[in-house]
Amino acid sequence: MNVRSWLRRKPFSHAANNRSASSVAAYEPVSYDLEENLQVLRRLFTETPDMNIRMIPIGDTGGQAALVYIEGLTDKNSINNNVIKPLLNASGPFNHAVMTVGRMTVQNEWASITSNILKGNSALFVDGSAEVLTMGTQGWPQRAIEDPQLETSLKGAHQGFIESVDQNIALIRRYLPHQELKIRNFQVGRRGDTRVSMLYLEDVAHPEIRQELQDRISRIDVDVIINTGELSELIEDNPYSPFPQLMLTERPDTAASQLAQGRLVVLVDRSPSVIVGPTTFTSFFQSVDDYSTRWSIATFIRLLRFFAFFVAICLPAFYIAVISYNFELIPVKLLLTIGENRGSVPFSPFIEAIFMELTLEMMREAGVRLPAPVGQTVGIVGGIVIGQAIVQAGLISNIMVIVVAFTAIASFILPNYDLVAGVRLIRFLMMIAASFFGIFGIVIGLMTLTGHLIALESLGTPFGSPFAPMRFADWKDTLIRAPLWKMTKRPLSVHATQSVRQGDNKPEGDGS
Amino acid sequence: MKPYALNDITLMQYIMLINGMSVSFGFIEIPGMMATKVGTDGWITILISGLITMAASFITIQLMKKSPHGTLFDLLKQKFGTWAGRAAAILFALYFLLYAYDGLIYTVRLIKGRMLMETPAFLIMLMLLLPTYTIVRNGLRIVGRYAEFAVFISLWIPLVYMYTVKHLHVLYLLPILKGGWQPVLSAVPGTLFYYLGFVSSIILYPFIKHQKKAPIALLIANSLSILSYLSITLICTMFLSPDEATIIHQPAIYVLKSIELSFIEQVEGLFIAFYAFIFSLSWIPPLYFTVFCLSWVMGRADHRIPLRLILFMIGTSSIFYIPTYDELEKISIWLGESGIAIEYAAPSCLIALLWIYGRVKTERNQL
Amino acid sequence: MKLRFLNLPIAIALLLTLSGCYDRLDMEEAAFTLVLGFDLDENGDLIIYSSIPAFNKNAKKKTQETIIHAPSPRAGRNKAAIRAIGVFQPRKLQVIVLSKHLVENKQEWFRYLDVFFRDGRNPLTSRVMVFDGQLRDLFKYQPKDKPILPLQLISLQESVNSSSLGVETTLQELQRTILDKGQTPALPQINLDSELQLSRTALLNHEGRYTASLTMNETMLLRMLQKKLRLTN
Incomplete structure (x- = not known):
C-alpha cells in the first residue's frame, strides 16, 4: 500500500547530510604556533565579519596572544575590563590567573573552541601553547522580566520566564532553594545546539519517569529546536491527539509548584515556555491562582x-x-x-x-x-x-x-x-x-x-487520572480545591517516591 | 513470572466490569418480565436469583484460586492438556460473542424504536461500533477504566428516578406473596439470565491487582446488581397497576415518561441517549473477552486482528439482517440457557472434576 | 501501527458518505399539534380537531385549526397531513380534549388513544379533559386578549390544580386508572360560557363510559381521598 509506506517513518540518517567544509577542519589538532592557529581560524570562520581578533602582547618577552570573540554576542565591558586590561597590565610570563573573569576553561579541540566562540565566549590563543582558554563573557540582548501574556494571574507573581535558560533556572531556584533540586542538561539539535535542561526534585520525582523523559529527549535528531512547543511535540506520547499531554507554562510559580508536586520541568534555551510532565487531564484545569484565593471560591471556579x-x-x-x-x-x-x-x-x-x-x-x-x-x-x-x-x-x-x-x-x-x-x-x-x-x-x-x-x-x-483509573485521593485537587491543610500528600498520578508534603496544619479551634 | 502483569485492573474496575455486564439491558427489561411471570412479587424472585448468583460466583472464584497467574484456559491446559484449554477458549469465545451480539442488537433496536426511527439500523450499529473499536483495541486496562468511568457518569440515573416518587402507590405491592411461592420460584431460572456476566472472572482473575480481595469484590458487584434490579422493579411495581404492568413494554422507560422538569420536557429521551454508556458495558467487555479467547487460542497473537475481523463481520452482517424484537427474545432465551449452563453449572462441575482428578493423582502417587 | 490516527477520520468519512440525516426534521418545518380534540358525529366516526401554532411571521392568526372526519386517529392523521403547513407532528401534544358526547356514547373510546402510546417520542404527560358542549365552539374560541388555546387550557388546569378545585389527569394516569380495578378514572370537565371554565370533574367507569360529574366541593373531597390535596391560598 503506497499510502502506508509513505506515512511510515523511515530510518533516516541525519549525519550523512551534514558534511561541510567547516566541519572537516574541526578535527585538526590545535597547534603550538599562533599564526597557524589564526590561519585555521580564518579558514573556519569565512564570511563572519562580526568576529573580532585582538592581538595582545604578553608580558615583556614579546610573546603574542590572540583574543577571538564575536561582537554582539559578548559583553564588551567584560572583555575590555576583565580580559584585555589585566592582560595588558600584567608583567612577566603569561599567567591566566591575572584575568578577572568568572568562568574560564581550557580547550584543546577545534570543535569545542568554535562552539564556544559561536556561543558568545571569547577564546584566548597564546603563542607557544596548544591550550586555548575560553572565558565566559556572554552578553546578548535580553528582555526584562514581564507578566506572561497568555497566563495572567490576579494574585500571583507578575513574573514570566524570559529567553535565557540560566535566568529561568534562577527564577525557579528562588522558589525552591533546596539541594534536592537537580538539573540535567542536554544539547538538542545538530545546528541549533540548543541547551535543554530538565529539573526535578531528586527524592520526589519517580526515577522511571525521569529516565523515560531523558531517553526521549536524547533520541531527538533535528536541525534546530526553535520553541518549546516543537520539543513538546517531539517527545509527546501521542502527538496525533487533539489534546495536549504535556503542559506548557510561562510562569515560574506554576513551574515551581509542579516541581514541588513531584513533576519534571524541561526548559529550552531561547524559549520562554517550559514543559511540565507527566500531566493528567485535570491538570489543565488548574491555575496557580486557585491556591491563592479562598478555597470555597476556588472550588466553585474549578467546577465552573x-x-x-x-x-x-x-x-x-x-x-x-x-x-x-x-x-x-x-x-x-x-x-x-x-x-x-x-x-x-x-x-x-x-x-x-x-x-x-x-x-x-x-x-x-x-x-x-x-x-x-x-x-x-x-x-x-x-x-x-x-x-x-x-x-x-x-x-x-x-x-x-x-x-x-x-x-x-x-x-x-x-x-x-x-x-x-x-x-x-x-x-x-x-x-x-x-x-x-x-x-x-x-x-x-x-x-x-x-x-x-x-x-x-x-x-x-x-492521562485520564483521577477519573479513568479512579483515584479518589486525587480528587482533593481536581474537581474541588480542598483546603490546603488537607493536601498532605502529593498527587497519586505523579507516582512520587516521597509523598508526604505537609505536617499537620489544620487550624486550631472548633473549625466552624 | 506473571505473563499478564502489564494489564492490571484494580478492584473497583473489576467490580464495575462485572456489574456493568450484568445490569446493562436487564435494567430496562426486568420489571416487565417480572410482572408478566410473577405479578407484584417479582422482587422476591430477584432477591432469590441474586443469592443464587452470589453462590455461583463464589464457586467461580474458588475455581480460579487454583490458578492465580493464569486464566481458566491456562489452568485447563496445565491439567488436562492443550486441547482442553483450546476447546474451552473457543466455547467461551462463542458465548461472549453471543452475549455481545445480544447487547448490541438490543441497544440498536431500542434506539431505533424510541429515538431515531427513520435511520437505518445498520447505521446505528456502525455508530455504536466506532467507540467500541476505540476502546477494545487498547486492551483490558482501558476497558476496565471505561467501565469505571461509565458507571461513575451514570450515577445521575437513580436521582432521576427520585422524581417519579410522587406517582408511586405502595398499595400495589401488597399483599405480599398473594399467589404463593410457586410463581415466584418458577420464575427464578428465567431471572438468572439477567445476572449473567460474572463468569468473566475466569479471564479477569489473573489481572486483578489484589487477588485476595477478589471474592469480596465479586460479592459487592453482585450486590450492586441486586440493588439496581430491586430498586427498578419496586419502582415499576408501585407505579403501574398490576394489569397495566403486563401490557407495558420496557417499563423502566415508561416510568420516566411521567417526569416533567421545568427546563426539559421528556426526560426519557435524554435518559435513553445517555444510558448508552451503560448499554455499552454489555458489549464492550464481552467483545474484549471474545478476542482475548481467540488470541489465546492463536498463541497470544495481537488481539486487534480478531477484533477487526469480528467488528467487520458484525458491521456488514447488520447491513443485511438485524433481528427483530421477537427474534431477539429467542436469542436471549438461547443466551439464558447457555448462560445457566456455562456460568452456573460449569464452574461447579469443573471444581468437582479437578478435585476428583487431584484425589486420583494423589492416590496414584501413594500406590 | 503508525496509522492509528487515520482510523478515526477514515471511519467518520465513510460514515458521512452513508448517512443522510434520516430523522432530521427542522423545527420550522414541523407542524406541532398542541391540542387535539375528539368528538363523535352522527355516523359514529370521529371528528378530530387540532390546533397548530403558525411560525410564519406573515400569518395573521397565531394558530391554525383543522377539522377532520375519520374513523380513527391514525386515519385522521393522514388526512391532516395533507392540509397542514409543515410535517404533522404529535410529539409536543399538550392537551387532549374529549367531548362529553364521545365519552358518554362511544364504546371503548379509550382504545382510540392507544395510538399515542405507540410512538416512543410522544409525551404521555398530555393532559386529558372532557368538554361539555360542541368541540367546534371550543376550537373557534380565540379571544384577542388571551394566549393561544393550548396555553390557555394549560394555565387553566394549573390554576385549578394548585387550589385543588379540579383534578389533573395525564394520559398515563388515565390509562392507569382505567386499567386499575381499584380506582375510578376522573377527568377535569371544562365548558364554555362566555369564558372557559373548569368547574367540574367527570367520573368514568372502567370501560371508559361517563358516569357522573362532581362539583367543585366534591372534587376537593376526591382529592383528599387521592391524598393530593394542595391549598395555595
Whole structure:
C-alpha cells in the first residue's frame, strides 16, 4: 500500500547530510604556533565579519596572544575590563590567573573552541601553547522580566520566564532553594545546539519517569529546536491527539509548584515556555491562582471550568440536535419562541451553526494578529455589529448568536491555551455528529472522546487520572480545591517516591 | 513470572466490569418480565436469583484460586492438556460473542424504536461500533477504566428516578406473596439470565491487582446488581397497576415518561441517549473477552486482528439482517440457557472434576 | 501501527458518505399539534380537531385549526397531513380534549388513544379533559386578549390544580386508572360560557363510559381521598 509506506517513518540518517567544509577542519589538532592557529581560524570562520581578533602582547618577552570573540554576542565591558586590561597590565610570563573573569576553561579541540566562540565566549590563543582558554563573557540582548501574556494571574507573581535558560533556572531556584533540586542538561539539535535542561526534585520525582523523559529527549535528531512547543511535540506520547499531554507554562510559580508536586520541568534555551510532565487531564484545569484565593471560591471556579469544558464542546451540537431531531425535549413556550425566531431563517441549523462558528474562529485569529488598540476595536465591531447585522438581515437566528457567544465565553474560561485549541476542534466534530444523529450522535461522540482520553498516556502515566483509573485521593485537587491543610500528600498520578508534603496544619479551634 | 502483569485492573474496575455486564439491558427489561411471570412479587424472585448468583460466583472464584497467574484456559491446559484449554477458549469465545451480539442488537433496536426511527439500523450499529473499536483495541486496562468511568457518569440515573416518587402507590405491592411461592420460584431460572456476566472472572482473575480481595469484590458487584434490579422493579411495581404492568413494554422507560422538569420536557429521551454508556458495558467487555479467547487460542497473537475481523463481520452482517424484537427474545432465551449452563453449572462441575482428578493423582502417587 | 490516527477520520468519512440525516426534521418545518380534540358525529366516526401554532411571521392568526372526519386517529392523521403547513407532528401534544358526547356514547373510546402510546417520542404527560358542549365552539374560541388555546387550557388546569378545585389527569394516569380495578378514572370537565371554565370533574367507569360529574366541593373531597390535596391560598 503506497499510502502506508509513505506515512511510515523511515530510518533516516541525519549525519550523512551534514558534511561541510567547516566541519572537516574541526578535527585538526590545535597547534603550538599562533599564526597557524589564526590561519585555521580564518579558514573556519569565512564570511563572519562580526568576529573580532585582538592581538595582545604578553608580558615583556614579546610573546603574542590572540583574543577571538564575536561582537554582539559578548559583553564588551567584560572583555575590555576583565580580559584585555589585566592582560595588558600584567608583567612577566603569561599567567591566566591575572584575568578577572568568572568562568574560564581550557580547550584543546577545534570543535569545542568554535562552539564556544559561536556561543558568545571569547577564546584566548597564546603563542607557544596548544591550550586555548575560553572565558565566559556572554552578553546578548535580553528582555526584562514581564507578566506572561497568555497566563495572567490576579494574585500571583507578575513574573514570566524570559529567553535565557540560566535566568529561568534562577527564577525557579528562588522558589525552591533546596539541594534536592537537580538539573540535567542536554544539547538538542545538530545546528541549533540548543541547551535543554530538565529539573526535578531528586527524592520526589519517580526515577522511571525521569529516565523515560531523558531517553526521549536524547533520541531527538533535528536541525534546530526553535520553541518549546516543537520539543513538546517531539517527545509527546501521542502527538496525533487533539489534546495536549504535556503542559506548557510561562510562569515560574506554576513551574515551581509542579516541581514541588513531584513533576519534571524541561526548559529550552531561547524559549520562554517550559514543559511540565507527566500531566493528567485535570491538570489543565488548574491555575496557580486557585491556591491563592479562598478555597470555597476556588472550588466553585474549578467546577465552573469543568462545566465550561462541557458547554464549549457540546452546546452548539446540543442546539443543533434539539432543533432538528429531539424538539420534544424543550418546553413548549421555549419551542414557540425558537420557532418564531427560526421561521425566517433560510438555512438549516447545521449550516447556521457552522457559519457562525467559523466566523467566530476567524475573529479570534484576527484578534491575535492585530496590535492591541486595533484588536479591541475589531473585537467590538465584530461582535456587536456583525452579530446584530446578521440577525437583522435574517440570515442567522438570535438564538444561534447567543449559543455561539456563550460557547466562546465558556472556552475563554479554560486556563490552558492548548486545551482550548483541542476543544475548538472537537466542537466541530460534535456538531457534525449531532447534525446526523441528534442527541445519539452527541452521546457517541462523547463515548469516543472518553475512549480516546482514557487511553492517552503522558510520559507513560495514565492521562485520564483521577477519573479513568479512579483515584479518589486525587480528587482533593481536581474537581474541588480542598483546603490546603488537607493536601498532605502529593498527587497519586505523579507516582512520587516521597509523598508526604505537609505536617499537620489544620487550624486550631472548633473549625466552624 | 506473571505473563499478564502489564494489564492490571484494580478492584473497583473489576467490580464495575462485572456489574456493568450484568445490569446493562436487564435494567430496562426486568420489571416487565417480572410482572408478566410473577405479578407484584417479582422482587422476591430477584432477591432469590441474586443469592443464587452470589453462590455461583463464589464457586467461580474458588475455581480460579487454583490458578492465580493464569486464566481458566491456562489452568485447563496445565491439567488436562492443550486441547482442553483450546476447546474451552473457543466455547467461551462463542458465548461472549453471543452475549455481545445480544447487547448490541438490543441497544440498536431500542434506539431505533424510541429515538431515531427513520435511520437505518445498520447505521446505528456502525455508530455504536466506532467507540467500541476505540476502546477494545487498547486492551483490558482501558476497558476496565471505561467501565469505571461509565458507571461513575451514570450515577445521575437513580436521582432521576427520585422524581417519579410522587406517582408511586405502595398499595400495589401488597399483599405480599398473594399467589404463593410457586410463581415466584418458577420464575427464578428465567431471572438468572439477567445476572449473567460474572463468569468473566475466569479471564479477569489473573489481572486483578489484589487477588485476595477478589471474592469480596465479586460479592459487592453482585450486590450492586441486586440493588439496581430491586430498586427498578419496586419502582415499576408501585407505579403501574398490576394489569397495566403486563401490557407495558420496557417499563423502566415508561416510568420516566411521567417526569416533567421545568427546563426539559421528556426526560426519557435524554435518559435513553445517555444510558448508552451503560448499554455499552454489555458489549464492550464481552467483545474484549471474545478476542482475548481467540488470541489465546492463536498463541497470544495481537488481539486487534480478531477484533477487526469480528467488528467487520458484525458491521456488514447488520447491513443485511438485524433481528427483530421477537427474534431477539429467542436469542436471549438461547443466551439464558447457555448462560445457566456455562456460568452456573460449569464452574461447579469443573471444581468437582479437578478435585476428583487431584484425589486420583494423589492416590496414584501413594500406590 | 503508525496509522492509528487515520482510523478515526477514515471511519467518520465513510460514515458521512452513508448517512443522510434520516430523522432530521427542522423545527420550522414541523407542524406541532398542541391540542387535539375528539368528538363523535352522527355516523359514529370521529371528528378530530387540532390546533397548530403558525411560525410564519406573515400569518395573521397565531394558530391554525383543522377539522377532520375519520374513523380513527391514525386515519385522521393522514388526512391532516395533507392540509397542514409543515410535517404533522404529535410529539409536543399538550392537551387532549374529549367531548362529553364521545365519552358518554362511544364504546371503548379509550382504545382510540392507544395510538399515542405507540410512538416512543410522544409525551404521555398530555393532559386529558372532557368538554361539555360542541368541540367546534371550543376550537373557534380565540379571544384577542388571551394566549393561544393550548396555553390557555394549560394555565387553566394549573390554576385549578394548585387550589385543588379540579383534578389533573395525564394520559398515563388515565390509562392507569382505567386499567386499575381499584380506582375510578376522573377527568377535569371544562365548558364554555362566555369564558372557559373548569368547574367540574367527570367520573368514568372502567370501560371508559361517563358516569357522573362532581362539583367543585366534591372534587376537593376526591382529592383528599387521592391524598393530593394542595391549598395555595
